[in-house]
Amino acid sequence: MNILYRVLKNHHKVMLWGSVVSVLIIIFVGATINTPVPFKSWDAAVINYILTKMTELSTGFIMSALFYYFVVFIPEVKKKETVSTRIKGLVERIMNNQARILNNLISQTDNRVSYLTLYLEELNTEDDFKHLLKNLDELILTDSNKAYKLLEHWIRYTGYIKQDLQKILVYYKEHLDITGLVHIEELIESLYFNTLPGSLDIITRSLDSKIENIADIFYEFDKKIRTLEKDIS
Numbered sequence: 001m002n003i004l005y006r007v008l009k010n011h012h013k014v015m016l017w018g019s020v021v022s023v024l025i026i027i028f029v030g031a032t033i034n035t036p037v038p039f040k041s042w043d044a045a046v047i048n049y050i051l052t053k054m055t056e057l058s059t060g061f062i063m064s065a066l067f068y069y070f071v072v073f074i075p076e077v078k079k080k081e082t083v084s085t086r087i088k089g090l091v092e093r094i095m096n097n098q099a100r101i102l103n104n105l106i107s108q109t110d111n112r113v114s115y116l117t118l119y120l121e122e123l124n125t126e127d128d129f130k131h132l133l134k135n136l137d138e139l140i141l142t143d144s145n146k147a148y149k150l151l152e153h154w155i156r157y158t159g160y161i162k163q164d165l166q167k168i169l170v171y172y173k174e175h176l177d178i179t180g181l182v183h184i185e186e187l188i189e190s191l192y193f194n195t196l197p198g199s200l201d202i203i204t205r206s207l208d209s210k211i212e213n214i215a216d217i218f219y220e221f222d223k224k225i226r227t228l229e230k231d232i233s
Helices: 003-009 012-033 042-111 126-142 143-177 178-188 192-193 200-204 208-226
Strands: none
Touching: 012 042, 042 126, 042 143, 042 208, 126 143, 126 208, 143 178, 143 192, 178 208, 192 208
């Protein structure tokens, strides 16, 4: 998140460029105040009066700009940096929880894969998610106790993800640009949260008839999670 760019909105830029112009005016007046007027028709007293007023106004503007810089600008930058850090922390936690869900599903349903294997290396297409859910379906039918714990873990960490997404929307909505805001809202409203079983009675039946639909929703949700950090930074 480019804090300086976001803070320097129009009124900040006016103060910046106004200060630059004021400094140039003071330099110009200082260099020309005692020089003869270029045209005889000009009244030197009037010209000096105008230059003096320009210097006073420029000096006043610079003083106001310095006050604004220390009283408004710096605190605003610090506030935005704090908000940015908090949002980044929530996003990292969301991505880590998604990784925990998928790493756990992979490791518990496929003995060939270590828990330490990053899910990013194993799940890159919709077919990968279908394969994962087929393995889970087999586990439901062969080891219901293990499947129960696995699904419980999945549901619990999905709840954590939704809580953090809602925190970003509730507490930091005004600090998000339109891309980040739309991304968060799409994730919260995703069919994923409705499709994921709200209870553990799923272990009593096969997933087979739902694998295609669940895999598609799961894949799209994960794809958005992976790009979340880029879109709200």
